[in-house]
Amino acid sequence: MARNIFAGTAAEVAEDVSGARIPNAVGTVWDGPSGGASQVLDLLSSELTPIAELVANDHGMVPAFWGPDNGSERLWVDFGSGRVALVANNLAERLKSHLEASDPHGDRAAILALLGVPTGIATLAEDGRVTPSQLPEFAGGEQSVSSVNGYVGDVILDAEDVKASPEDHTHTPAQVGSAPADHTHTAEAIGAFPITGGTLDGAVNANATSAFPNIRLGGVSTNLAGGSGSIIAMEDATTVPNATPTSVVQYAEGGRFKLRQRDGKVITPVNMPGTWQPDDYGLAAWSYDLHESSRTPGDRPSEAGRLYLVGVPVRTKTTVSKVSCHVMGFDKPNSTVTSAYMGIYDKDLTRLALTADIKAMFPETHNTGGQMATFNLTNSVSLNPGSYYIAILVKGPGTSVPYLAATNWGSTATTSGAKAADVNGVHRWLQTTSTTLTTLPTSLTMVDMADGMTCYWAGLG
Structure with a gap:
């Protein structure tokens, strides 16, 4: 090269x-x-x-x-x-x-040798057509078309000549086997369920949003108790669910609405009596309702120096940012509190959140009945339904410390005795055996705990 x-x-x-x-x-x-x-x-x-x-x-x-x-x-x-x-x-x-x-490629001579020869490359005459001498003969010799559809010469065929419809033709629905433009179908005719009235059997698989004025499950009655628009009515279940569902099953029994949960529990909604609830005080959950028989002047968590855990049930998923206790009395100007913390632990005694040192945040309290004290957590925490502990740790000598509300189990004392754990394994009240903790540990173990001897009130929100 x-x-x-x-x-x-x-x-x-x-x-x-x-x-x-x-x-x-x-x-x-x-x-x-x-x-x-x-x-x-x-x-x-x-x-x-x-x-x-x-x-x-x-x-x-x-x-x-x-x-x-x-x-x-x-x-x-x-x-x-x-x-x-x-x-x-x-x-x-x-x-x-x-x-x-x-x-340049040395192949032009070979190509030129193939032009206009049998099995080679056809060439065009001056009129732009292949010369007849380069075309193969018909098997039967020279033949030609004498006429097309009876026409000779330069033949042009139109739609009528070949039995076709013209370009601007139209058809009636009857000619093509279709329904007329103004036709209608019943829901039954197309296998759909009607907007009003009628019965739908089987499952509905709808990935899009559908709007229904009212829905009735079971039965044939159209009675919506006088209501209309976005009403869901249901008949009593023919067979009441008795197995464990994978999620939640809702049904009616005896004219009452019921829910069967994944844990097998059946919940029947009832009207709440005229009692106080946590949300009446801006809380999401509390250990119990404070009432007139709560002990006065409360009890001092600093007296024994222990960390106290108060069990609290959370019914719905919620995000909390604060915890509360109830101060029955506190001589704040002469306070001897050296440190104080509150926080939240899960059922396995792992700390989820805590406050800063709140020793200076307890309110001075001298009135009958005391007052609720609420403290912000250092970070919000999302809680799923279940049971949790609110932790209370107050350190300091003497009596110039907060006295906190505690339930009166035995009319004259605040001792609760042993209380069984709930279905989540959470006790109503626990306390540490140690009296030397100065802050809330990141985790605790049950071997370090004893049944709470003082049943403090606490809430979260």
């Missing part, structure tokens, strides 16, 4: 890593940039004399040289600062020569 010429232009210079030219630098030529490339020794100078390496001139310019006779169009040179690619600078001349050559 022909050799290609490289370098010899103002762009090719020998340089060091800083970009400075290197006069009379000696370089090597390679067939690739990688470490596995081979050095190219088949080189010729511009005068066509063999050379084994490149030598820059006094100005650091790389002189022109001819590459190897394998037609390489890209080489890599190294003057000590790493390999740099060079592209042959006679590509433009080669391309121009290729484009101007009469047969």
Whole structure:
């Protein structure tokens, strides 16, 4: 193959890593940039004399040289600062020569030999058509079409000639077997359920939002108890659910609405009596309803120095940011409280949230009945339905400390005795055996706990 010429232009210079030219630098030529490339020794100078390496001139310019006779169009040179690619600078001349050559690929003569010959390439006459002599004959000799549909000469057929309808034709619904434009269908005819009235059997699989004025489940009665619009009515269940569902099943029994939960419990909603609830006080849950028989003046959690846990049931998923206790009395100006914290633990005694030190936040209290004290958690926490503990830790000597509300189980005492855990394993009241804690641990264990001997009130919200 022909050799290609490289370098010899103002762009090719020998340089060091800083970009400075290197006069009379000696370089090597390679067939690739990688470490596995081979050095190219088949080189010729511009005068066509063999050379084994490149030598820059006094100005650091790389002189022109001819590459190897394998037609390489890209080489890599190294003057000590790493390999740099060079592209042959006679590509433009080669391309121009290729484009101007009469047969650059050497195949035009072969193609021309096939023109106008049998099994070759047909040529066109001056009228742009293939000459008849280049067309094969019919098997039965020369034949021609004498007429089309009885027409001769230049034949043009219209829709009527071929029994077709014209472009502007129309059809009646009856002609194509369709229903007329003003037709209607009943819900039963198309297998759908009606907007009003009727019965739907089977399942409805709807991924889109559907609007129904009213829905009645079971039975045939249309009685909606005088209501209309967005009403759901249901008959008593034919067979009351008695198995454990995977989620929640709702039904009616004896004219009462019921829910069967995944834990197998059946809930029957009832009207709430005229009693106080946590949300009446801005809370989400509490340990019990404070009432007139709560002990006065309460009890001092700092007296024994223990950490007290108060069980609280959470009925619905909620996010809480505060905890509360009820202060029955506190001589704040003479306070001897050294530290105080409240927080929330889950049923496994892992701390979920806590307050900052609240020793200075207890309100001074001297009135009968006391007052609720609410403290912000350092971070909000989302609680799923279940049972949790509210932790109370107050440290300090003497009697100038908060007295907190506690239930009166035995008319004259606040001791509760042993109380069974609920279905979540949470006790109503617990207390640590240790009296040395000064803050709320990140976790506790049951072996460190004892049944609460003082039944404090606490809430969260």
